[in-house]
Amino acid sequence: MRNLWRVGQTVLGIIFRHPITGTSIIPILPDGRIVLIRRRDDGCWALPGGMVDWGEDIPHTVHRELIEETGLELVKITRLVGVYSSPDRDPRIHSICVVVEAEVRGTMEIQDRMEVMEIQAFPPNSLPPGKMSHDHTRQLQDYLNGLTTLA
Numbered sequence: 001m002r003n004l005w006r007v008g009q010t011v012l013g014i015i016f017r018h019p020i021t022g023t024s025i026i027p028i029l030p031d032g033r034i035v036l037i038r039r040r041d042d043g044c045w046a047l048p049g050g051m052v053d054w055g056e057d058i059p060h061t062v063h064r065e066l067i068e069e070t071g072l073e074l075v076k077i078t079r080l081v082g083v084y085s086s087p088d089r090d091p092r093i094h095s096i097c098v099v100v101e102a103e104v105r106g107t108m109e110i111q112d113r114m115e116v117m118e119i120q121a122f123p124p125n126s127l128p129p130g131k132m133s134h135d136h137t138r139q140l141q142d143y144l145n146g147l148t149t150l151a
Contacts, residue, residue: 019094024049027104033121040117046133071109082149089135099139
């Protein structure tokens with residue numbers, strides 16, 4: 001029984017003590033506006049994105065998350081903005097976030113009302129004030145400053 005418990009602890013440690021990989025997307029409409037979502041869980045503005053599913057690569061995750069959260073279609077990923085890995089960047093879990101800029105097109109429409117309460121496009125010089133969800137304020141500021149960040 002004791003050996004079974006040790007095996008169980010080892011398995012749980014492997015599963016739960018490793019960061020989860022996710023993405024944040026900085027969607028740019030043809031007119032240059034940046035698309036943000038307002039999250040239902042914390043009421044804050046955020047970049048669309050989410051966790052990489054098993055068997056999925058980052059470009060596929062970007063494509064899927066854009067459709068799921070905004071209804072927009074990915075035209076192309078244009079830039080790697082950064083990789084953010086601070087253990088406290090996401091209050092829920094330790095996650096590593098790959099942030100990309102993406103050209104998008106289509107009509108903004110909430111697809112997942114359980115997660116997203118609002119979608120809006122903002123000119124880069126007129127983003128909503130206040131703290132964004134997670135560390136998205138930093139991600140967006142790094143993007144606007146032309147940085148490629150490893151943090």
